[in-house]
Amino acid sequence: MKEITTKSMPYDAWKDNEYIEKLVNELRESGTNVIVGSLDKLINWGRSNSIWPLTFATSCCGIEFVSLGAARFDMARFGWEVARSSPRQADFMMVAGTIVNRMVPVFRRLYDQLAEPKYVIACGSCAISGGPFRKSYHVAKGIEDIVPVDVFVPGCPPRPEAMIYGIMQLSRKMKVERFFGGVNRKMNRKQYLAEHPEENC
Amino acid sequence: MAELQNKISRQFPGATFEDGEILLINIADAQLHDLIKTLRDEHGFDYLVTIVGMDWKTSMGCVYYLADTGMSRFVSVKTQTEDRDNPMLHSIADLYRIAGILEREVYDFYGIVFINNPDMRRLFLNIDWKGYPLRKDYDVNDAANAPSIENERQSDLTQTWVELPDGKVERREEIVFKPEDFVVNIGPQHPATHGVLRFRTAVDGETIKKIDVYMGYIHRGVEKLCEDLSYMQTLHFMDRLDYFSAHNYHHGLCLCIEKAAGIEVPQRAVVVRTLMDELSRIASHCLFIGTFCMDLGATTMLFYTLRVREQVLDIMEKTCGARMTFNYDCIGGVMADIHPDFVKDVKELLATLEKNVAEYNKLFTGNVIAKNRLEGVGILNHDDAVSYAITGPSGRASGWACDVRKLVPYAAYDKVEFEQVVRTEGDSMARFKNRVDEILQSKHIIEQLIDNIPEGDFLAKVPKVLKLPVGHWFQVVEGCRGVFGVYIESDGSNKPYRLKLATPSLNSAAVVDHITRGQKIADLITIGGSMDYIVPDMDR
Numbered sequence: 001m002k003e004i005t006t007k008s009m010p011y012d013a014w015k016d017n018e019y020i021e022k023l024v025n026e027l028r029e030s031g032t033n034v035i036v037g038s039l040d041k042l043i044n045w046g047r048s049n050s051i052w053p054l055t056f057a058t059s060c061c062g063i064e065f066v067s068l069g070a071a072r073f074d075m076a077r078f079g080w081e082v083a084r085s086s087p088r089q090a091d092f093m094m095v096a097g098t099i100v101n102r103m104v105p106v107f108r109r110l111y112d113q114l115a116e117p118k119y120v121i122a123c124g125s126c127a128i129s130g131g132p133f134r135k136s137y138h139v140a141k142g143i144e145d146i147v148p149v150d151v152f153v154p155g156c157p158p159r160p161e162a163m164i165y166g167i168m169q170l171s172r173k174m175k176v177e178r179f180f181g182g183v184n185r186k187m188n189r190k191q192y193l194a195e196h197p198e199e200n201c
Numbered sequence: 202m203a204e205l206q207n208k209i210s211r212q213f214p215g216a217t218f219e220d221g222e223i224l225l226i227n228i229a230d231a232q233l234h235d236l237i238k239t240l241r242d243e244h245g246f247d248y249l250v251t252i253v254g255m256d257w258k259t260s261m262g263c264v265y266y267l268a269d270t271g272m273s274r275f276v277s278v279k280t281q282t283e284d285r286d287n288p289m290l291h292s293i294a295d296l297y298r299i300a301g302i303l304e305r306e307v308y309d310f311y312g313i314v315f316i317n318n319p320d321m322r323r324l325f326l327n328i329d330w331k332g333y334p335l336r337k338d339y340d341v342n343d344a345a346n347a348p349s350i351e352n353e354r355q356s357d358l359t360q361t362w363v364e365l366p367d368g369k370v371e372r373r374e375e376i377v378f379k380p381e382d383f384v385v386n387i388g389p390q391h392p393a394t395h396g397v398l399r400f401r402t403a404v405d406g407e408t409i410k411k412i413d414v415y416m417g418y419i420h421r422g423v424e425k426l427c428e429d430l431s432y433m434q435t436l437h438f439m440d441r442l443d444y445f446s447a448h449n450y451h452h453g454l455c456l457c458i459e460k461a462a463g464i465e466v467p468q469r470a471v472v473v474r475t476l477m478d479e480l481s482r483i484a485s486h487c488l489f490i491g492t493f494c495m496d497l498g499a500t501t502m503l504f505y506t507l508r509v510r511e512q513v514l515d516i517m518e519k520t521c522g523a524r525m526t527f528n529y530d531c532i533g534g535v536m537a538d539i540h541p542d543f544v545k546d547v548k549e550l551l552a553t554l555e556k557n558v559a560e561y562n563k564l565f566t567g568n569v570i571a572k573n574r575l576e577g578v579g580i581l582n583h584d585d586a587v588s589y590a591i592t593g594p595s596g597r598a599s600g601w602a603c604d605v606r607k608l609v610p611y612a613a614y615d616k617v618e619f620e621q622v623v624r625t626e627g628d629s630m631a632r633f634k635n636r637v638d639e640i641l642q643s644k645h646i647i648e649q650l651i652d653n654i655p656e657g658d659f660l661a662k663v664p665k666v667l668k669l670p671v672g673h674w675f676q677v678v679e680g681c682r683g684v685f686g687v688y689i690e691s692d693g694s695n696k697p698y699r700l701k702l703a704t705p706s707l708n709s710a711a712v713v714d715h716i717t718r719g720q721k722i723a724d725l726i727t728i729g730g731s732m733d734y735i736v737p738d739m740d741r
Contacts, residue, residue, distance in 0.1 A: 064524070132437065
């Protein structure tokens with residue numbers, strides 16, 4: 001497997017390659033079947049270029065997300081413009097804004113309603129940690145306690161460029177995924193669990 | 202005011218008075234209702250600005266701010282009770298229609314029950330919430346209130362406390378919707394509620410019978426957070442309430458603190474603040490036009506209006522360093538001097554503005570679909586607008602000239618010429634047109650100021666640790682959506698003892714039930730859109 005990047009961006013321009021490289025190394029070590037590997041590549045090419053967001057915004061970050069959709073930043077360039085109002089049609093959820101106690105069950109339900117494979121981007125400091133409202137009596141201290149998060153985009157609110165970068169990272173993550181799972185994994189289960197203790201379940 | 206004081210003291214011998222910038226009348230709870238009724242009926246105070254819930258540790262109570270419709274006179278009324286376990290006051294919900302929901306907010310935060318208020322549910326917090334968060338003895342880290350992914354308990358019951366003829370108070374349970382009502386749930390995750398707001402809508406076929414507005418999905422407890430921060434630190438929350446009026450809200454809080462501390466702001470800062478307020482208004486109304494038209498299906502409008510908004514944001518970014526959440530106004534002036542390109546950029550913006558507005562009108566305002574969807578829909582008449590305290594462009598669409606910039610001028614607004622945009626139709630179209638016209642009025646204001654920015658300092662000398670004297674202050678400014686009020690009570694330390702933010706969006710959401718009754722459910726979205734509420738602004 002080659003370096004994971006997009007056409008318009010040289011590999012060195014990405015800021016945090018360690019995480020992706022770790023994933024790539026894991027894949028390289030386990031090897032792949034030529035046919036299944038090519039199929040995976042085709043599917044991932046399609047998936048990573050048409051990521052549909054769920055229209056979900058609670059506060060300020062949501063307005064920057066609107067700007068992202070408008071002509072200047074134009075996320076249609078990347079195939080992300082099809083914002084869906086129903087979670088069942090969306091691929092990922094951009095959590096733009098504070099999640100408060102009353103919103104937590106609603107938010108969790110929306111996540112559960114997303115169809116697999118699904119992704120979450122925590123956008124802005126409120127979604128990451130509670131941000132300026134962390135000490136409040138009615139604010140969840142980061143959404144990671146509620147749903148698994150794929151990409152964190154810092155900022156209050158993040159600039160639209162930062163959001164673009166965040167979603168591009170998500171699309172890279174999609175590219176290294178194996179749609180057909182670990183069918184070619186040569187490792188046995190015991191060995192795998194010993195190497196990944198945190199994933200013991 | 203002395204005349205008013207004399208009259209009141211003759212009629213209510215128990216009342217005591219405190220002079221200040223706004224006359225304060227202390228009254229016992231038993232006479233509260235009569236006093237406020239007298240103020241409203243005989244002295245013309247028919248606009249309830251806000252109700253400030255208070256916890257003075259030894260007692261609990263409320264401060265009511267009233268004004269006349271022309272905002273030439275303000276008066277405040279204070280009442281308190283010493284019973285902390287079972288605090289009860291009399292409701293004024295029958296005098297002002299907005300009071301119902303403001304009292305619910307006080308009940309939610311302080312646990313003060315209002316006798317005769319027909320709907321005493323919690324407003325922002327769950328029905329099972331333990332404690333009342335704005336009380337001084339509340340434990341913020343109470344594990345019982347930790348967030349949970351379990352659905353919150355829902356109830357169709359509401360409670361009300363009724364005073365019986367013999368003086369006893371009885372708690373009664375009542376049902377919000379009738380058993381035969383067909384209730385449709387809209388929100389909190391809905392693309393056209395402009396945030397996380399929930400309407401429980403009882404419908405008869407397609408006609409709306411009743412709406413129960415359910416908020417709190419973005420209640421962040423800003424007022425409580427501010428009590429733990431120094432005055433300088435409280436400022437940045439103003440960016441995150443109504444994020445379109447960030448400058449205006451900053452301005453309001455700064456004015457209130459400066460008034461209390463006796464700080465004089467340099468003229469340069471005064472003018473720059475005014476310019477920023479008006480630029481915000483242009484950007485805010487542009488986004489309103491875009492999203493409102495998008496609600497009606499005219500998606501293209503969003504691209505046209507955001508073009509101007511981006512231009513304004515560029516100007517702001519050069520000076521303030523951010524596209525949103527600027528944190529630019531600070532106590533004693535502004536954070537930084539304007540960018541060297543500021544004047545040039547603003548002039549470029551103004552040069553294209555009129556053409557752009559003409560384009561919006563050409564594309565949308567005269568469109569036959571828009572006319573059919575908006576004209577005569579969601580009518581709010583003048584008296585209801587006052588009673589519900591709907592201010593800003595929405596209030597002015599109902600014929601109430603309520604622009605604080607004109608009526609109680611602050612900053613540089615007394616030096617510029619502009620018109621209040623007032624319409625009398627009171628329908629969605631009038632609210633829409635008002636905002637379009639206000640863009641041009643803002644342009645007019647900026648034109649008068651942009652060439653006359655005084656030279657000099659942009660920031661007055663302010664002590665590093667700012668302490669306010671003991672007392673309380675109230676300030677109103679015109680946000681992009683209406684009157685924004687700030688109430689500060691200080692105990693002499695460097696933190697506010699109480700900081701109350703009276704925001705216009707809460708009122709706009711409260712009135713939705715009233716103006717949608719008898720309308721079609723499809724119009725709920727357009728009526729809500731035309732009220733232009735911002736959910737974090739109403740929940741705070």
